[in-house]
Amino acid sequence: MRPEMSGQSGTRVAVAGFGRLASDVTRGLAALDGIEIVGIARRQGADQTIRVGEALVACYRDVGTMMRETRPDVLLEATLPEFAMEHALGALASGVRPVVATSGVSDRDLEELGRACADHALGGVVAPNLSVGAVVLMHLAAIAGRFFEHADIIEYHRDRKADAPSGTAVHTARLMQRARQGTFTRVPTRTVTVPDVRGGEANGIGIHSIRLPGLVAHQEVIFGGTGQTLTLRHDAMSNDSYVPGAALAIRHAMETTGLTVGLGTLLGLER
Numbered sequence: 001m002r003p004e005m006s007g008q009s010g011t012r013v014a015v016a017g018f019g020r021l022a023s024d025v026t027r028g029l030a031a032l033d034g035i036e037i038v039g040i041a042r043r044q045g046a047d048q049t050i051r052v053g054e055a056l057v058a059c060y061r062d063v064g065t066m067m068r069e070t071r072p073d074v075l076l077e078a079t080l081p082e083f084a085m086e087h088a089l090g091a092l093a094s095g096v097r098p099v100v101a102t103s104g105v106s107d108r109d110l111e112e113l114g115r116a117c118a119d120h121a122l123g124g125v126v127a128p129n130l131s132v133g134a135v136v137l138m139h140l141a142a143i144a145g146r147f148f149e150h151a152d153i154i155e156y157h158r159d160r161k162a163d164a165p166s167g168t169a170v171h172t173a174r175l176m177q178r179a180r181q182g183t184f185t186r187v188p189t190r191t192v193t194v195p196d197v198r199g200g201e202a203n204g205i206g207i208h209s210i211r212l213p214g215l216v217a218h219q220e221v222i223f224g225g226t227g228q229t230l231t232l233r234h235d236a237m238s239n240d241s242y243v244p245g246a247a248l249a250i251r252h253a254m255e256t257t258g259l260t261v262g263l264g265t266l267l268g269l270e271r
């Protein structure tokens with residue numbers, strides 16, 4: 001027998017993944033009016049309950065079983081890039097609106113998810129970054145990129161982050177390219193003595209991924225022009241920074257039809 005869920009009413013949210021991101025965000029969401037956490041799935045999760053605020057929430061090993069048993073309105077997907085699409089498409093097939101926080105969703109996956117949202121006439125959100133400050137940084141970077149031909153993105157994350165570069169860095173480069181009338185150009189180096197020292201590249205923009213213990217989530221965008229540079233930087237000091245954005249994405253998925261990509265659209269910063 002699964003335990004009784006909390007008596008609160010509101011949007012029923014099931015959470016796939018309960019790692020560093022989801023455990024903090026779930027606790028933050030549970031404290032908000034109008035959101036009820038009805039299930040949590042993680043690989044080591046069967047036959048347990050997890051205390052989330054005042055409530056005991058059932059924990060599942062399998063996301064599909066969780067959705068069948070808890071009948072959520074929204075699936076907050078925060079596992080690993082290799083599972084995000086399967087969980088999001090499975091949610092839509094069950095009539096559940098996906099909010100994908102997991103990074104690394106490709107453009108091709110976005111197209112597939114967009115079609116699935118339209119086919120099922122349901123809302124869905126893919127938010128490579130749920131931090132409002134980081135999304136504002138992306139917006140400002142897109143504006144600044146119109147005036148500078150050269151730019152590098154440096155993203156800093158904790159040592160155990162599974163993927164590189166971060167979804168936020170890739171999305172930032174995408175927005176910068178979209179806003180710029182023209183191309184970004186990488187400044188060449190004649191002699192490179194340490195392999196890969198100039199970092200990777202997306203849309204003509206250099207991307208550098210720093211992984212170190214002690215970091216949370218940080219990003220700089222540095223623009224270079226004649227006799228000047230411009231640096232934009234955002235620092236997330238804790239995972240609490242993701243809670244307001246997650247709540248906004250959940251509300252948006254409930255109130256709209258079709259796929260929305262990026263918190264910037266929800267904040268009215270992107271089209």
Ligand SMILES: NC(=O)c1ccc[n+]([C@@H]2O[C@H](COP(=O)([O-])OP(=O)(O)OC[C@H]3O[C@@H](n4cnc5c(N)ncnc54)[C@H](OP(=O)(O)O)[C@@H]3O)[C@@H](O)[C@H]2O)c1
Pocket residue numbers: 016017018019020021022041042043044045061062063078079080081083100101102103104127128129130131161162163242
């Ligand atoms: N959008 C944003 O703002 C944002 C912010 C931070 C991170 N992220 C992204 O969010 C994702 C999760 O990050 P994290 O730091 O929380 O990672 P994490 O600590 O490694 O947590 C991953 C969680 O997913 C669970 N999991 C993995 N595969 C699963 C499956 N098939 N079914 C059910 N549960 C599964 C894991 O369970 P076990 O522990 O039992 O294996 C674990 O609880 C990453 O892609 C990260 O890049 C996004």
